[in-house]
Amino acid sequence: MKKLLTSVLAVAMVASLAACGSSASTETTVQATETAAESTAAETAAAETDEAASTEAESTDTAAFDLAGKKIGVQLGTTGDQLATEYEQNDGSTVERFNKGADAIQALKQGKIDCVVIDYNPAKAFVEKNDDLQILDEELSSEEYAMCVNKDNSELTAKINEALTQLKEDGTLDAIVSNYIGDEAGQHPYTSPEGVDRSNGTLVMATNATFEPYEYYEDQKVVGIDPDIAQAVCDVLGYDLKIEDMEFDAIVNAVVSGKADFGAAGMTVTDERKLSVDFTDTYATASQVIIVTK
Numbered sequence: 001m002k003k004l005l006t007s008v009l010a011v012a013m014v015a016s017l018a019a020c021g022s023s024a025s026t027e028t029t030v031q032a033t034e035t036a037a038e039s040t041a042a043e044t045a046a047a048e049t050d051e052a053a054s055t056e057a058e059s060t061d062t063a064a065f066d067l068a069g070k071k072i073g074v075q076l077g078t079t080g081d082q083l084a085t086e087y088e089q090n091d092g093s094t095v096e097r098f099n100k101g102a103d104a105i106q107a108l109k110q111g112k113i114d115c116v117v118i119d120y121n122p123a124k125a126f127v128e129k130n131d132d133l134q135i136l137d138e139e140l141s142s143e144e145y146a147m148c149v150n151k152d153n154s155e156l157t158a159k160i161n162e163a164l165t166q167l168k169e170d171g172t173l174d175a176i177v178s179n180y181i182g183d184e185a186g187q188h189p190y191t192s193p194e195g196v197d198r199s200n201g202t203l204v205m206a207t208n209a210t211f212e213p214y215e216y217y218e219d220q221k222v223v224g225i226d227p228d229i230a231q232a233v234c235d236v237l238g239y240d241l242k243i244e245d246m247e248f249d250a251i252v253n254a255v256v257s258g259k260a261d262f263g264a265a266g267m268t269v270t271d272e273r274k275l276s277v278d279f280t281d282t283y284a285t286a287s288q289v290i291i292v293t294k
Contacts, residue, residue, distance in 0.1 A: 065136055065290065067093055070114040073104035075210075077249035079268045080117035080288055083140055099247050100210040105130065108293060116291040119143075119266060121181060123289050125212040136290045143268040144282040145214075147230075150255050151278050156203075156262065160280045163236040167229070173283060176228045180213035190228040192235045202240040205230050206260035208248035214266035226264040229283060252276050 067084070068091035074080040076097040087093035096113050098104040104116045105126050116123075117140065127133045149157045167173045172190070179188040207226060209215045215224040222243045234241040244260055251263040255277055266286065269279045 065115070065292065067091065067115070067117075067290070069093055071096060071112070073098060073107050073113040073116040075099070075101045075104060075118065075248060077247075078118070079141070079143055079270070080119070082270070082272075083288055084117050099249075101126070102210060105133070105291070108133070108291065111293075114292070117288055118291065119211075120287045120289045121213055122211050122266070123291050126291065132294055133291055134294050136292060139287040139289055141288045143286055143288070145266055145284040145286060146269050146279040146282045148252060148255050148263040148267055148273065148277040148279055149261070150258065151276075153261070154278065157278050157280055159237055160233055160262065163233040164229075164281050164283055166236055167232050168283075172232055173229065176232065177225055177284065179228070180225050190232060192231060196235050197238050198234075198240050200238040202242050203230075203234055203237075203261045204242045204244055204259070206244050206246060206251045206254040206263040207265040208251065209245045211248075211266045215264075225284070226266065230262075230264050 067087045070087075071094045072084040072087065073096045074084045076099055081095070081097060084093065084095045088095045096104070096107060098107070101116070101118055101122055104113070104118070107113045108116050109130065109132065118126075120135070120139070123135050127135055147160060149160070164173070175188040176190050178184045179186065179190065205227075207215045207222065209217055209222045209224075211224075213224055215222055215226045217223070222245055227241075227243060230243075231241050244254070246254060248265060251260070251265055251267070252273060254260040255263045262280075263277075266284075267273070268286075269282065273279075
């Protein structure tokens with residue numbers, strides 16, 4: 001009986017020890033799991049923090065560049081001028097207005113202003129020629145270009161629209177633009193068809209030839225997207241084309257006074273300008289960007 005009791009006690013002790021071992025093992029496993037989970041969570045949080053910091057570091061310069069309180073250079077009378085004026089009136093910025101975009105760029109290079117607000121394609125042309133300048137990524141606005149015509153000459157507006165429609169449909173407009181912008185630049189120069197009847201007379205175009213690639217001087221001649229489109233329009237309508245170069249801010253007045261039949265100068269369609277002139281159908285879209293020094 002004593003022997004049997006001893007055996008029973010021995011079995012009980014073994015079972016008890018086994019149970020204790022199982023409990024300790026379970027606790028150890030739980031602790032290890034919790035530790036691993038905490039470690040993973042910490043690593044995930046750290047990764048997310050690093051990613052956020054990386055994203056912030058790689059974000060567009062425009063986000064860090066606030067126009068408020070800056071000295072902003074613009075070309076007088078342009079959309080860039082209008083945008084900068086809002087900062088001048090509401091955010092304590094100072095706007096320096098120049099007759100030519102190139103003059104604003106020169107002031108930026110000399111440290112007289114903090115930035116230049118201008119259309120993207122002219123901005124691209126300026127930056128390509130100046131290694132110390134760069135265009136910030138974010139666009140300030142999107143806009144449409146059209147020709148302006150005297151409000152009393154709705155017949156001419158209608159004719160130009162008909163010509164623009166034809167030139168869009170036959171691919172001429174796209175070819176003209178691609179000759180100045182993109183990978184095919186220089187490969188599609190516009191030439192007037194032979195034998196055009198120009199008995200309808202001459203149309204005078206007012207422009208500001210400081211706005212490459214839309215209008216600028218090359219070999220003492222005004223060239224660019226706008227002159228080529230205007231020439232193509234005149235070819236369709238049976239007119240000769242005469243180009244008058246003037247300050248941008250004078251173009252609308254020239255059209256209103258009758259000194260020019262129409263204006264084409266990378267001109268944005270705005271409600272303010274519509275009070276003075278009519279606009280043709282749009283023939284190009286553009287955006288306003290910021291140029292700064294590197």
